[in-house]
Amino acid sequence: MVGAWALEEPGRAPTSLPPPGVVGAHDALAWFDTLAVVAGERGGWDGFDATLARMSAGPGLMSQPGAVGKPRADLVLTNGARGLSDHALSLWRGDSLGGVRAEAASGERATAGGLAGAGRDLYDVAGAVVRGRHAVEAAFAHRRASASLVGGETQTVRGEGGHGRYRFQGARWRLDASLARGYDRHESGGGSLTPGLRLADANAAVLELERGSERSRLGLRWSWSATRVAPAQGGGARQLGRAQWGAVRWEGPWADGRLEASVGLGHHGGVDRTVVAPALAWRFTGTPWAGRVVVERLVTPVWTDLAAGQSAFLQDSWVTGLEVGTRAASGGRARISFLAGRTRDRALITRLPLESLALRSGFRADPHVYDFGLLAGEALWRSPHWAGGLEGFALARDASPLQPWVDPGRGGRVFVEARVALLQGDLRVRPRVEAWAIGPRESEALPSHALAGYVTFATGLELTLADAVLLIEGRNLEDQARPQTWVDSATGTEALGPGRELRVTFTWRLWD
Numbered sequence: 001m002v003g004a005w006a007l008e009e010p011g012r013a014p015t016s017l018p019p020p021g022v023v024g025a026h027d028a029l030a031w032f033d034t035l036a037v038v039a040g041e042r043g044g045w046d047g048f049d050a051t052l053a054r055m056s057a058g059p060g061l062m063s064q065p066g067a068v069g070k071p072r073a074d075l076v077l078t079n080g081a082r083g084l085s086d087h088a089l090s091l092w093r094g095d096s097l098g099g100v101r102a103e104a105a106s107g108e109r110a111t112a113g114g115l116a117g118a119g120r121d122l123y124d125v126a127g128a129v130v131r132g133r134h135a136v137e138a139a140f141a142h143r144r145a146s147a148s149l150v151g152g153e154t155q156t157v158r159g160e161g162g163h164g165r166y167r168f169q170g171a172r173w174r175l176d177a178s179l180a181r182g183y184d185r186h187e188s189g190g191g192s193l194t195p196g197l198r199l200a201d202a203n204a205a206v207l208e209l210e211r212g213s214e215r216s217r218l219g220l221r222w223s224w225s226a227t228r229v230a231p232a233q234g235g236g237a238r239q240l241g242r243a244q245w246g247a248v249r250w251e252g253p254w255a256d257g258r259l260e261a262s263v264g265l266g267h268h269g270g271v272d273r274t275v276v277a278p279a280l281a282w283r284f285t286g287t288p289w290a291g292r293v294v295v296e297r298l299v300t301p302v303w304t305d306l307a308a309g310q311s312a313f314l315q316d317s318w319v320t321g322l323e324v325g326t327r328a329a330s331g332g333r334a335r336i337s338f339l340a341g342r343t344r345d346r347a348l349i350t351r352l353p354l355e356s357l358a359l360r361s362g363f364r365a366d367p368h369v370y371d372f373g374l375l376a377g378e379a380l381w382r383s384p385h386w387a388g389g390l391e392g393f394a395l396a397r398d399a400s401p402l403q404p405w406v407d408p409g410r411g412g413r414v415f416v417e418a419r420v421a422l423l424q425g426d427l428r429v430r431p432r433v434e435a436w437a438i439g440p441r442e443s444e445a446l447p448s449h450a451l452a453g454y455v456t457f458a459t460g461l462e463l464t465l466a467d468a469v470l471l472i473e474g475r476n477l478e479d480q481a482r483p484q485t486w487v488d489s490a491t492g493t494e495a496l497g498p499g500r501e502l503r504v505t506f507t508w509r510l511w512d
Contacts, residue, residue, distance in 0.1 A: 002347040003300035006051040013141035013161045017182030018202035022159040024145030025120040028088035030076045030507045032057040043296035044262035044279035047245030071512040080503030083110030098129040114495030118147035135167040151489030152191035155356035159184030176208040188356040196232030216252030229304040232360050241270030257284030270303030271312045291324035302347045307362030317343040336377040343370040348403045372397040388416045404442035406485040412437045430462040443485045443494045467509040475501045
């Protein structure tokens with residue numbers, strides 16, 4: 001299923017324009033201080049770009065934490081088993097009048113399970129200027145990644161992207177206009193594959209206008225995009241897909257909470273369809289509970305990188321969800337959520353670990369209606385001296401004749417950590433133990449094989465002195481190389497995952 005989730009990185013050049021982008025060259029986690037996950041809500045507003053879940057990694061260029069106006073550098077050094085070496089450096093300075101940031105990262109690793117090796121490098125620059133009620137920002141990024149499987153298949157991906165943005169914030173009016181462009185090049189081959197080249201580029205524009213106050217707001221949105229793709233299996237033929245989307249949104253008080261209602265209308269030339277998508281999200285609060293209710297339609301065009309004999313189609317989903325949570329003043333919190341939906345023409349693709357190879361096999365439309373329900377819950381408790389948590393999920397869904405159940409139907413995690421302060425509180429020590437449970441799955445072998453569920457253990461030790469952090473991690477402590485859902489061409493059977501992995505990460509935040 002495409003359009004399941006997206007990662008938003010404020011103030012950075014787009015990483016997945018055109019999709020899928022350079023998946024293997026991601027930003028360093030240490031560059032982000034927060035991560036917020038929201039399911040639903042924006043199907044009518046974002047239109048063809050909407051996803052079922054969104055992860056927002058912040059903060060933005062002009063809202064970095066710490067001392068305002070002071071230059072900051074984040075240095076990350078990571079080494080581990082199987083030739084893992086991954087390093088990153090970020091330089092930033094900003095205040096309420098603007099900011100500038102430059103980042104670079106590179107890494108590599110040797111053979112690990114069915115992966116014969118991988119490497120990546122990236123750099124990006126961004127800047128912003130604020131003058132009164134006006135703000136202008138721009139960013140550019142270069143990314144490159146390569147990887148190979150033990151069967152001999154390889155991929156090399158390179159991409160560049162940039163964006164410019166103008167914002168006006170008045171007493172009651174807000175205007176936001178942005179332009180973005182991205183380009184990537186996927187080369188693949190090796191093993192039994194002939195060399196393949198996929199070229200893609202995309203241009204996008206978004207204009208948003210909003211009027212209102214803290215109590216209620218009314219907004220309008222228009223977006224346009226033009227994407228050109230020459231699939232690796234298409235013999236160099238260039239395919240063009242243009243899309244336009246217009247939407248209106250209102251947000252204001254309703255009952256004991258706030259209601260957000262939006263509806264959008266758009267046309268996509270790649271599938272030659274005009275569709276309407278509504279969305280409702282109601283956030284309610286009470287003592288001690290708070291939660292959300294969402295209902296929306298998600299439409300995702302699938303018009304390129306198609307399997308042999310498959311014509312362009314529109315993945316169409318109706319989704320509803322309920323989320324309820326509570327927090328305790330002493331440090332505890334609990335949350336439970338349920339998400340259910342029905343999808344027609346669900347997009348399916350093989351689960352190979354290299355996206356260039358998966359795109360060569362192409363997308364297929366599920367001929368059957370796909371109903372699903374996801375129940376998830378978590379409970380977390382933190383105190384000055386310890387923390388513990390439990391989370392889990394259960395997924396019920398329909399079977400498909402085109403793809404086995406490669407995703408587990410249930411799973412969970414439990415962790416316990418201690419918090420100790422030494423040297424008069426200057427040195428903070430956090431040992432941690434985790435256990436993960438992964439339910440049964442099915443492989444993509446012919447015929448498909450049932451893969452048994454399992455439990456795996458991990459541990460970590462974090463040492464913090466001032467702004468320096470040393471993290472020592474151990475994963476898969478039981479040292480079991482378990483079968484994966486995809487097939488290793490070297491053996492003709494399910495590929496094996498890596499065994500025990502150890503890594504050490506040193507992060508140092510430097511202030512000038």
